[in-house]
Amino acid sequence: MTGRAVVKGIGHYLPERIVPNAEFEATLDTSDEWIRARSGIERRHFAAEGENTSDLATAAARAALDDAGLTPDDIDAIIVATSTPDLTFPSAATMVQSKLGMRHGFAFDLQAVCAGFIYALCNATALIQAGQAKRVLVIGAETFSRIMDWTDRSTCVLFGDGAGAIVLEYQDQPGGTSDRGIHAVDLNSDGRFKDLLYVDGGVSTQSTGHLRMQGNQVFRHAIEKLTSAAETALEKAGFEGKDVDWIVPHQANIRIIQGTAKKMGVPMENVIVTLKDHGNTSAASIPLAMSVGKARGQIKEGDLIVTEAIGGGLAWGAVVLRW
Template identity: 45%
Template sequence: MRTYARISSTGSALPEKILTNSDLEKMVDTDDQWIQDRTGIKQRHVAVDGETTSTLAVQAAKQALQRANMTADELDLIVVGTTTPDLVFPSTACLVQKALGCPGITAFDVNAACSGSIYALGVADKFIQTGQHKKALVIGAETLTRMVDWTDRATCVLFGDGASAIILEPSQEPGILSTHLHADGSHDDLLNATVGVSSGLKNEPNGGLKIRMKGNEVFKTAVLTLGKIVTQTLKANHMKKSDVDWLIPHQANLRIIAATAKKLNMDMDQVIVTVDKHGNTSAASVGLALDEAISSGKIKRGEVLLLEAFGGGFTWGSALIKY
């Protein structure tokens, strides 16, 4: 009999500081209506001194553990999706492990940019299916505002900080039905950060670390790619579009979300949207949207969820889940 990885609980964490579009009007040549028309974003949360990717991840993890009536010492796997780790090493997962007090268990990071939480979910799912691990903590966490160029109005309006957590346990009842992970490095020039440890830093503020994006090209590729992965995911599970109860997409841009929903023939009432409140939180975004929908009671046990994300690399992925 097949063993499924099933969601036991979720959690989330957001910095208290909120940066609105009106605030951004004072910082860069932009305006609230311009941002909303092109992205759907109204505000984003921004990490302050003392807040890091790992501290946000720990907050989200503790909330998920509490909701699952679990203690950290019951965990045997931590997978963190992030592209903004606290340190080069140790991994953010190891920092989370230390803070939670569960030494000795498997803990590692996955860097797939905005697809990070889907990649992390896919990895943890496989570990549980094989029986190697029993209780997994899957985290998506980012502090992207630490690498934003606040003089670039094309990108600085997009990103926010936050963390999400999902606890998975084995079950004979259907849970994660399938995950699908893809990448194409030939598009690396369209969305990237061009400095690093091996390639070197620059003699510029923040070492030259900043996000560069060719917005129109990314938009077109994202819409096309996400449409294809929706088809692939449903076909793999012998399901129809009408079998999906909820679409939980990466929260990058409301226009991309709406285009994906249209390909599914889904009404926007069946789509979880948090981009207006959070902006693009990269690897945290799908989990944040999932947690909000579960916590609010929108999503109920037994419903079918389609999670999908697209990010720098390019990477993209999906997860079909019976909650």
């Protein structure tokens, strides 16, 4: 028998306000057609005034707990992957812990920008396999609308707000490729590429800042690095691209998603795409897409999934798991 971190439940939350591409036409030299052609995005959600990242995360957490048939009393730890926490400290995760009424265990944030959820899955799996926790609530939540430069048409039309959450649970599995749960992870970063995607402010510099991105350069790195991470994770787990039922990619740009799938030899019919409705929700995009994929009836128990993401740092990685 092999102990694995298995997905027990999943859920997501999107703010009520929907912002179509056409809304940007009044203030920017852009159009719905221009945005769709270059990104694949048609609309996104923005958090309401007073609606913070921890609120989105808590709503997604409750949905995941309901899906798992569990309560906060059943959870040992909470990890929130976010680059847009409510406050510098304490962590958004401890705020979620409080809002859920959870008075035990531990909670912390993890920051790896768009790759944050991949990093969080790895950390949660390690905690479970080390015996530190039996069940971990892993959340990706962002309010990127709060760090946009609304005069920069190359970035502000790409991002949205949202949250997704999964419950990972320790389970004994037979010990083969048919095991449910996380099979392999591949994590990477290279700080030389900081200037390709960053926020030009922060606590130490005493400014809030806005997101800045060299889109063409990020695109150039993305397909190669995402494919490499996914193939490395598959190799670690003893699989090949032909074994994959679903790719659940970070939802950043449709051309990156298509290019990565093509390079891996996986048809687009086997890729979960939610980009057009949500935009880029950074660390929230993968759990959000997984939750939508399950709700659509695409992802089913026993399916082999590869999920991958790249973000500021640059930081990137992939996870192979069987649902």
